[in-house]
Amino acid sequence: xxxxxxxxYALLGLLHQKxxxxxxxxxxxxxxPMGTFSDSPGAIYPALQRLEHQEFVRGQILExxxxxxxxxxxxxxxxxxxxxxxxxxxxxxxxxxHGMDELMLRFSFMDETVGSAxxxxxxxxxxxxxxxYIPVVRQFLKTNSRAMPLSGRLALESGLHxxxxxxxxxxxxxxxxxxxK
Amino acid sequence: xxxxxxxxYALLGLLHQKxxxxxxxxxxxxxxPMGTFSDSPGAIYPALQRLEHQEFVRGQILExxxxxxxxxxxxxxxxxxxxxxxxxxxxxxxxxxHGMDELMLRFSFMDETVGSAxxxxxxxxxxxxxxxYIPVVRQFLKTNSRAMPLSGRLALESGLHxxxxxxxxxxxxxxxxxxxK
DNA sequence: CTAGACATGTAACGCGTTACATGATTAT
DNA sequence: ATAATCATGTAACGCGTTACATGTCTAG
Numbered sequence: 366x367x368x369x370x371x372x373x374y375a376l377l378g379l380l381h382q383k384x385x386x387x388x389x390x391x392x393x394x395x396x397x398p399m400g401t402f403s404d405s406p407g408a409i410y411p412a413l414q415r416l417e418h419q420e421f422v423r424g425q426i427l428e429x430x431x432x433x434x435x436x437x438x439x440x441x442x443x444x445x446x447x448x449x450x451x452x453x454x455x456x457x458x459x460x461x462x463h464g465m466d467e468l469m470l471r472f473s474f475m476d477e478t479v480g481s482a483x484x485x486x487x488x489x490x491x492x493x494x495x496x497x498y499i500p501v502v503r504q505f506l507k508t509n510s511r512a513m514p515l516s517g518r519l520a521l522e523s524g525l526h527x528x529x530x531x532x533x534x535x536x537x538x539x540x541x542x543x544x545x546k
Numbered sequence: 547x548x549x550x551x552x553x554x555y556a557l558l559g560l561l562h563q564k565x566x567x568x569x570x571x572x573x574x575x576x577x578x579p580m581g582t583f584s585d586s587p588g589a590i591y592p593a594l595q596r597l598e599h600q601e602f603v604r605g606q607i608l609e610x611x612x613x614x615x616x617x618x619x620x621x622x623x624x625x626x627x628x629x630x631x632x633x634x635x636x637x638x639x640x641x642x643x644h645g646m647d648e649l650m651l652r653f654s655f656m657d658e659t660v661g662s663a664x665x666x667x668x669x670x671x672x673x674x675x676x677x678x679y680i681p682v683v684r685q686f687l688k689t690n691s692r693a694m695p696l697s698g699r700l701a702l703e704s705g706l707h708x709x710x711x712x713x714x715x716x717x718x719x720x721x722x723x724x725x726x727k
Numbered sequence: 728c729t730a731g732a733c734a735t736g737t738a739a740c741g742c743g744t745t746a747c748a749t750g751a752t753t754a755t
Numbered sequence: 756a757t758a759a760t761c762a763t764g765t766a767a768c769g770c771g772t773t774a775c776a777t778g779t780c781t782a783g
Contacts, residue, residue: 370742388762398683399705401644408743410764415742433751433762463582469701476695484697502579514657515722516665520650523715524580530711534704541696551770569734589771591736596770614734614779 369451371467372412373421375402377440377448378474380422384437387413401466413438421447449479456490461498465531481542488539495532502528550632552648553593554602556583558621558629559655561603565618568594582647594619602628630660637671642679646712662723669720676713683709 376390385393387410395404403409416422421444424436440448452471460468468491475484502525510518557571566574568591576585584590597603602625605617621629633652641649649672656665683706691699 372743386762387764391762398643398686399702403743405744406762406764407745407766411742435762462579469704473698473701476697481696505579515662515726516657517654519715519719519722520654521580523650523712523719526711526715527708530707531704534700534707538700538704541700545696553771567734568736572734584771586772587734587736588738588773592770595736616734 369415370412371470372402372408373416374448374451374467375470376409376412377416377421377444378470378478380438380440381445381448381474381478384425384439386435386437388435389437399469416444419447420444445478448474452479453483453487456487456494458494458498461491461494461528481546485539485542488535488542492532492535492539495528495535499525499528499532551593552651553583553589554597555629555632555648556651557590557593558597558602558625559651559659561619561621562626562629562655562659565606565620567616567618569616570618580650597625600628601625626659629655633660634664634668637668637675639675639679642672642675642709662727666720666723669716669723672716673713673720676709676716680706680709680713 375394379385379390379393387406390413391404391406391409394400394402394409413422413424417424417438420441422438422440424438427435427437452475456468472484472487475481475487502521506518506521506525510521513521556575560566560571560574568587571594572585572587572590575581575583575590594603594605598605598619601622603619603621605619608616608618633656637649653665653668656662656668683702687699687702687706691702694702
């Protein structure tokens with residue numbers, strides 16, 4: 366449960382929705398926008414083996430009329446526990462600075478696994494971290510932009526705009542949860 | 547010149563600004579927001595060795611009054627050529643879908659290396675690609691959102707908002723170039 | 728004198744990429 | 756027939772991560 370790959374968590378999350386084969390998972394990763402994940406067999410089959418070895422998933426060969434073998438995987442009890450623990454662990458400033466992908470992945474499956482109360486708590490924590498980090502970036506830009514060429518300055522600004530977009534998104538997401546409740 | 551790491555290009559770009567040592571580069575990567583790059587010695591010294599081996603940079607030991615050795619690197623002629631080629635190669639849809647980081651890195655140093663005309667051309671191409679890709683994501687959301695739980699839908703929407711933010715940014719960036727010209 | 732910054736490296740390990748390999752089933 | 760899709764894997768390779776190793780110089 367130490368240092369697992371994001372791909373592993375993405376697969377584990379998808380397997381929480383329903384049992385799937387490696388091939389099913391590949392198709393989903395290939396066909397979904399936002400798929401910042403690899404859909405190559407050389408990535409996903411080894412990842413499934415690792416999950417199986419950690420006993421986070423269990424594979425089962427489906428006996429069908431055909432000879433074509435097909436292994437579907439489903440999360441084990443300890444796999445579900447590990448997944449929830451990963452999703453609900455506290456958000457650090459490092460997560461916001463270098464791991465926005467991971468944060469979004471953690472959030473993606475929250476309704477199905479830890480419930481909307483945990484999802485709201487996650488969004489509140491994200492808003493908190495962004496509220497403290499965005500001014501840091503703004504300050505950096507203000508003090509250094511004079512020394513930078515236009516393209517460099519603009520590239521940094523684009524990063525700032527991304528953080529601001531996530532900040533706004535998290536706020537509206539929170540309001541949507543409140544409306545639903 | 548085939549499949550180089552982003553870190554290598556980031557270092558090469560920084561060395562275009564002025565000769566620097568591995569330690570200098572580390573400090574910059576550690577202290578700059580947007581630094582999605584590693585600042586660990588185990589990443590940057592091997593990366594510099596690779597660049598040296600490809601003859602994209604040359605290291606020179608600075609003789610100072612002290613015994614403390616310090617190697618500063620500067621790009622070679624072929625290093626400069628390779629960097630420009632990488633920056634100005636056409637933007638593909640795959641770049642927009644899976645490689646926004648790389649695109650921003652390519653843009654970051656453009657003023658200093660290929661000039662503002664190339665920077666404007668880059669932004670125009672980026673706008674074009676986004677204009678064709680954003681509707682694809684929107685369509686995906688529209689057709690699949692009904693089947694998704696709220697958190698999953700919101701996560702996808704956050705990706706869409708990111709693309710839209712970059713789109714707006716590229717537009718305003720273009721206008722800033724035009725105003726300056 | 729000693730903690731911390733300066734400065735450069737190496738080694739084990741994990742994982743994604745690319746390419747290859749194999750075979751079954753369906754559609755043309 | 757044969758191409759495309761279904762389906763599962765393996766192997767070489769490159770690179771980043773973490774941790775370790777070594778030594779110098781400066782400030783308190």
